[in-house]
Amino acid sequence: MIIVMSKSATDADVKAVVERLKSIGCEAHVSVGQYRTVIGAVGDRETIRQLPWEAMPGVERAVPVMKPFKFVSRDFQPEDTVIEVRGVTIGGGTFTTIAGPCAVESRDQLFRTAEAVKRAGASILRGDAFKPRTSPYSFQGLGEKGLEILAEAREEFDLPFVAEVLDPRDVELVSSYADIIRIGTRNMANFTLLTEVGRQPKPVMLKRGFTATIEEWLNAAEYVYKEGNQQIILAERGIRTFETASRNTLDITAVPLLKSMSHLPVLVDPSHAGGKRELVAPLARAAVAAGADAIMVDVHPTPDTALVDGAQALLPSEFVEMMESIRAIAEALGISI
Numbered sequence: 422m423i424i425v426m427s428k429s430a431t432d433a434d435v436k437a438v439v440e441r442l443k444s445i446g447c448e449a450h451v452s453v454g455q456y457r458t459v460i461g462a463v464g465d466r467e468t469i470r471q472l473p474w475e476a477m478p479g480v481e482r483a484v485p486v487m488k489p490f491k492f493v494s495r496d497f498q499p500e501d502t503v504i505e506v507r508g509v510t511i512g513g514g515t516f517t518t519i520a521g522p523c524a525v526e527s528r529d530q531l532f533r534t535a536e537a538v539k540r541a542g543a544s545i546l547r548g549d550a551f552k553p554r555t556s557p558y559s560f561q562g563l564g565e566k567g568l569e570i571l572a573e574a575r576e577e578f579d580l581p582f583v584a585e586v587l588d589p590r591d592v593e594l595v596s597s598y599a600d601i602i603r604i605g606t607r608n609m610a611n612f613t614l615l616t617e618v619g620r621q622p623k624p625v626m627l628k629r630g631f632t633a634t635i636e637e638w639l640n641a642a643e644y645v646y647k648e649g650n651q652q653i654i655l656a657e658r659g660i661r662t663f664e665t666a667s668r669n670t671l672d673i674t675a676v677p678l679l680k681s682m683s684h685l686p687v688l689v690d691p692s693h694a695g696g697k698r699e700l701v702a703p704l705a706r707a708a709v710a711a712g713a714d715a716i717m718v719d720v721h722p723t724p725d726t727a728l729v730d731g732a733q734a735l736l737p738s739e740f741v742e743m744m745e746s747i748r749a750i751a752e753a754l755g756i757s758i
């Protein structure tokens with residue numbers, strides 16, 4: 422149930438509803454918007470439904486939620502969620518670019534990439550220390566050493582960074598270094614991991630499972646939100662379809678759909694979607710035009726020698742060109758970048 426307070430509701434009215442919910446053994450999640458406060462009630466449906474919420478002072482309406490996800494829905498919070506990391510915002514009308522290598526391979530490789538992407542206009546760095554690989558014999562990442570290098574680059578280039586966590590046992594470690602923690606496509610429905618990242622304080626980038634529907638994806642976000650972490654970025658990274666000409670199929674339709682269904686910021690990863698260098702810039706342009714809040718792009722100083730995902734990594738010079746073209750689209754649409 423979502424209890425929508427009227428514009429004139431007082432703090433005492435809100436408090437009374439919260440107390441009433443607690444008295445019947447339910448949890449109350451309060452979302453204070455610019456115009457009104459909304460209270461999400463979690464607990465036994467029937468018990469909640471039986472009470473005359475709309476008769477309480479300050480309550481405008483009580484809406485039963487049919488969808489399985491509640492807190493991440495627009496019904497619960499009409500205003501966009503805006504995430505801020507070290508002065509950089511994601512969501513709320515600006516366009517943010519995250520870029521960097523798929524994996525941290527060495528200090529030199531990461532620093533060269535960070536310097537180049539910063540100069541070209543990226544405001545957040547990507548780079549993984551733990552890599553989920555299809556083959557157990559492929560490079561698995563540098564582990565904590567990789568996180569140390571990322572933290573050094575953050576200071577050197579004033580770039581907050583995002584890194585993936587694969588294992589609930591590593592959540593504390595990754596969270597102690599990274600500014601944003603990423604859940605990869607293969608772990609979108611790993612509910613133990615989702616619960617753990619929901620309990621730590623850093624924003625969470627939640628990639629769409631490559632076989633997940635939008636509803637399944639929003640349910641995964643709900644797992645994180647429910648634990649108390651409301652700073653979630655939804656990342657569309659392509660889904661598996663019958664098409665084999667690209668690595669995945671970018672579901673661009675998901676962008677406007679999510680913007681209407683949820684208040685969470687939406688990011689597009691054109692690199693993992695297309696899987697080929699030449700597809701990255703066109704897909705990035707489509708993301709801006711479709712209303713995404715951000716993109717995340719693989720960049721490598723020497724893609725031919727990359728240990729992971731070299732085929733989709735842009736050279737720094739190609740990244741500069743891509744940035745120019747997306748800037749033109751953003752400006753044409755009045756989006757600040």
Ligand code: PEP
Pocket residue numbers: 523549553604605606607628658693
């Ligand atoms: C990545 O961003 O490096 C990555 C592994 O992405 P995904 O989980 O979408 O495959």
Ligand code: MN
Pocket residue numbers: 523693729730
């Ligand atoms: Mn990758």
